[in-house]
Amino acid sequence: MSVKGRVKWVEGMQFIGSIEDGGCSIVLGEGGISPMKLLLLSVAGCTAYDVMMILKKMREPIEGLEVEISGERREEHPRVYTKVNIHYRIYGDVKEEKARRAIELSQDKYCSASAHIKMSGAEVTYSLEIVRGDDE
Structure with a gap:
C-alpha cells in the first residue's frame, strides 16, 4: 500500500501538509501543530x-x-x-x-x-x- 503526501512551505516557519487522497490539509509549524x-x-x-x-x-x-x-x-x-x-x-x-x-x-x-x-x-x-x- 503506497501513500503519498506533500509539505509546502508557506512563509516563515509555516508549512501546509496534505495527503494525496485525503482531501484535507493541516498547518504545521508557526500557527499550526508541530x-x-x-x-x-x-x-x-x-x-x-x-x-x-x-x-x-x-x-x-x-x-x-x-x-x-x-x-x-x-x-x-x-x-x-x-x-x-x-x-x-x-x-x-x-x-x-x-x-x-x-x-x-x-x-x-x-x-x-x-x-x-x-x-x-x-x-x-x-x-x-x-x-x-x-x-x-
Missing part, C-alpha cells in the same frame, strides 16, 4: 479508531470515546519520544473486560502508529476509565 505533536495525536487517533471499531464489532453499547495522550521526549537529538501514556475514557455501559480486550488488540496488533512509537524504543503505557450514564 510535527512531533502531530505524531502523538496520530497515535491517539489510530488507537481511538481501533478501539471504537472493535467495541462496535463486540456489540458493546459504546456512547462515546476520548483518548488523552501525553509523551516525554529525549533532551538530545533526535528528540524521539521515550515515554507515552494513553488514557482511554469510554462512555456507556461497556463491560470492562471487553474494553480492556479492545485496547490490548489495538496496542498489540492493529495500531500502526503505536507500533512506530514502540519501535523507536518508547515505553507505551495505558489506562482505562469507563463512564457510565449514572456516573456523570
Whole structure:
C-alpha cells in the first residue's frame, strides 16, 4: 500500500501538509501543530479508531470515546519520544473486560502508529476509565 503526501512551505516557519487522497490539509509549524505533536495525536487517533471499531464489532453499547495522550521526549537529538501514556475514557455501559480486550488488540496488533512509537524504543503505557450514564 503506497501513500503519498506533500509539505509546502508557506512563509516563515509555516508549512501546509496534505495527503494525496485525503482531501484535507493541516498547518504545521508557526500557527499550526508541530510535527512531533502531530505524531502523538496520530497515535491517539489510530488507537481511538481501533478501539471504537472493535467495541462496535463486540456489540458493546459504546456512547462515546476520548483518548488523552501525553509523551516525554529525549533532551538530545533526535528528540524521539521515550515515554507515552494513553488514557482511554469510554462512555456507556461497556463491560470492562471487553474494553480492556479492545485496547490490548489495538496496542498489540492493529495500531500502526503505536507500533512506530514502540519501535523507536518508547515505553507505551495505558489506562482505562469507563463512564457510565449514572456516573456523570
